[in-house]
Amino acid sequence: MKFKIGDKVKFLNDHGGGVVTKIVTSNLVHVKIEDGFEIPTLSNELVIVQDPSMFGGHQSEVFSVPQQNRNAPQPVVEEVVYEERSSRLEIFKAKGDDRKGIYLAYVPQDQKWLLTGSLDIYLINYTDHDILFSLILRKANGAWEGADYDAMKPNTKILLNTIDREDIEKWSYGVLQAMYHPENSSKVLAPVNSTFSIKPAKLFRETAYKDSSFLSEKAFLFLINEVAIQPAVAESELDEKYDEEVKMQQAKPVQPQEFINKHKTSPREAVVDLHIGELTEDYSKMTNVDMLNYQLNYFVRCLESAIKGYLTKVTFIHGVGEGVLKTKMMEILKSYDNIQSRDASLKNFGYGATEVLIWHSSFA
Numbered sequence: 001m002k003f004k005i006g007d008k009v010k011f012l013n014d015h016g017g018g019v020v021t022k023i024v025t026s027n028l029v030h031v032k033i034e035d036g037f038e039i040p041t042l043s044n045e046l047v048i049v050q051d052p053s054m055f056g057g058h059q060s061e062v063f064s065v066p067q068q069n070r071n072a073p074q075p076v077v078e079e080v081v082y083e084e085r086s087s088r089l090e091i092f093k094a095k096g097d098d099r100k101g102i103y104l105a106y107v108p109q110d111q112k113w114l115l116t117g118s119l120d121i122y123l124i125n126y127t128d129h130d131i132l133f134s135l136i137l138r139k140a141n142g143a144w145e146g147a148d149y150d151a152m153k154p155n156t157k158i159l160l161n162t163i164d165r166e167d168i169e170k171w172s173y174g175v176l177q178a179m180y181h182p183e184n185s186s187k188v189l190a191p192v193n194s195t196f197s198i199k200p201a202k203l204f205r206e207t208a209y210k211d212s213s214f215l216s217e218k219a220f221l222f223l224i225n226e227v228a229i230q231p232a233v234a235e236s237e238l239d240e241k242y243d244e245e246v247k248m249q250q251a252k253p254v255q256p257q258e259f260i261n262k263h264k265t266s267p268r269e270a271v272v273d274l275h276i277g278e279l280t281e282d283y284s285k286m287t288n289v290d291m292l293n294y295q296l297n298y299f300v301r302c303l304e305s306a307i308k309g310y311l312t313k314v315t316f317i318h319g320v321g322e323g324v325l326k327t328k329m330m331e332i333l334k335s336y337d338n339i340q341s342r343d344a345s346l347k348n349f350g351y352g353a354t355e356v357l358i359w360h361s362s363f364a
Contacts, residue, residue: 002043012045018032086152088156090215090216092216098213101224104224105222106171106221107217114206118164118165121159122160129185133177133178138173147160157215169200203220260311270315272314292328295325300332307338320351339356
């Protein structure tokens with residue numbers, strides 16, 4: 001049954017009732033009872049009533065309905081449409097191969113100035129399972145406070161809160177409890193019971209914010225639980241581990257890695273294919289200018305990362321075409337003093353590749 005804010009409802013499995021004050025999810029609402037408390041209640045445990053006397057006891061002001069002239073025009077009540085909290089993750093093939101699991105993500109709203117402005121805090125379900133979660137935070141006085149709970153579909157994210165920088169400490173220590181619900185799997189995973197703890201100072205370092213394969217923005221990531229190492233409580237084989245102790249995973253920050261690492265062919269060399277189809281799956285709506293800017297941005301990020309990571313040679317495959325991409329690349333390379341470029345091996349790459357040699361003073 002669908003409810004809207006203001007509906008008078010009766011509890012099916014308990015005495016009394018109240019008024020719907022908040023739509024949390026399609027299956028969960030908040031009901032304000034006569035004592036003034038708001039109680040989260042499943043929708044299937046409620047029924048809409050028209051007569052307030054059905055609640056039992058004395059009728060209070062919150063349930064009173066003023067008498068109206070039946071012939072007078074009745075106000076139009078607009079139904080509150082429930083808006084899904086969660087949204088699908090965008091998977092970026094070129095940004096890496098992050099481990100499947102549950103993450104906390106601290107995302108600066110201002111992506112240009114990562115250390116200023118507000119932070120959006122997301123819970124990320126980067127798995128192929130539905131999950132039910134409960135997030136509990138530790139308060140300054142040491143007490144525990146339930147921060148959020150909900151259900152999430154596979155490969156989705158939920159915005160938990162938007163905070164100012166001075167409130168980071170309030171979101172720095174907590175417990176995430178979750179249950180995996182697979183549609184079809186060879187094993188049943190144990191419930192998640194994982195603590196996380198971060199030093200707020202880390203979120204004031206620009207290097208802490210990294211790219212990921214499931215977010216379009218840079219974010220400080222905490223891996224709360226990794227699916228691949230989560231113990232199973234039942235399996236399809238005959239070796240179920242009924243009495244095996246289930247260990248708690250300790251949440252840990254995701255260590256930023258050099259952007260160039262996924263293109264490495266050896267410890268000091270890399271090959272980067274700049275064809276747009278290799279960098280993003282969805283480019284059908286991009287203009288030629290959009291695609292060129294995307295490629296150049298990726299080129300610069302790889303180049304800077306290669307310098308920072310002490311690589312000595314990076315081969316960029318740009319294709320032949322009209323030569324616009326290569327021309328722009330050459331203009332950019334002129335601004336670097338420690339770089340030399342030349343055509344890459346014709347035998348290995350054909351005519352559409354440039355080899356960039358990087359000199360480091362520490363190797364001299």
